[in-house]
Amino acid sequence: MTGELDYGCLNDLVGHLLRHAFLRGHQAFARAFADEEITPLQFMVLELVDRNPGVSHREVARAMSCSPSVLTTALKPVVGSGVLCQARAAGDRRKVGYTLSAAGKARFAGLRQRIGGAEEILLDGLSEGARNELRRALRHIIGRPVGAEDVKT
Incomplete structure (x- = not known):
């Protein structure tokens, strides 16, 4: 077969598009942090621990x-x-807590x-308005607050 594939309904399925966007996000991260x-995943953990010692x-x-094993x-x-x-939690030695050194x-x-x-790599070509709308839509899909005031960077 030569030329473009016919994706049929795949380009209209949000789950399919999210999967590819997820992979592009990982590629963008790899480019930005190549050195x-x-x-x-580690960045996400560090952000969560930094914000929630x-x-x-x-x-x-x-x-x-x-999963906890992942x-x-x-x-x-x-x-x-x-x-x-x-560090093991006081009172419950089975519970482990994390802090940044x-x-x-x-x-x-x-x-x-x-x-x-x-x-920037991931969202290249999107206007600021489109970027904000994408963030709002994704937060809505995953059940997080959707107001612009909820974004803390």
């Missing part, structure tokens, strides 16, 4: 919509490097300043 050893393993997994795998390098600290805070502050670059 760093960090994955999008002491957050539990289960809470982070739930916030990221992933989170454990993603965390091994950042815990091993000393960026992220684990002093070095982790400094490292993440530098990484966080660069996340806009990944967004």
Whole structure:
């Protein structure tokens, strides 16, 4: 077969489009952070821990919509490097909470300043209005607050 594929109804199916947008997001992240050893999942964890010191393993997994075992795998390098600290919760030794180390805070502050670059790559060609509308629609789909005032970067 030569030329363009006929995608049929796929270009109208939101789930299909979200899957491809998700993959493009990972590609944009990889380009923006090519010189760093960090994955999008690890960035999400660091943002959640930075904003919620002491957050539990289960809470982070739930916030990221992933299983605790997937989170454990993603965390091994950042815990091993000393960026992220684990501590058992007082009163419940089974519960693990996370904080950023002093070095982790400094490292993440530098990484966080660069996340806009990944967004620019991903959203290239969209007006600011279209970007905001896309964010609102996606937050609505996943059940998060949809007001522009809810976005904190």
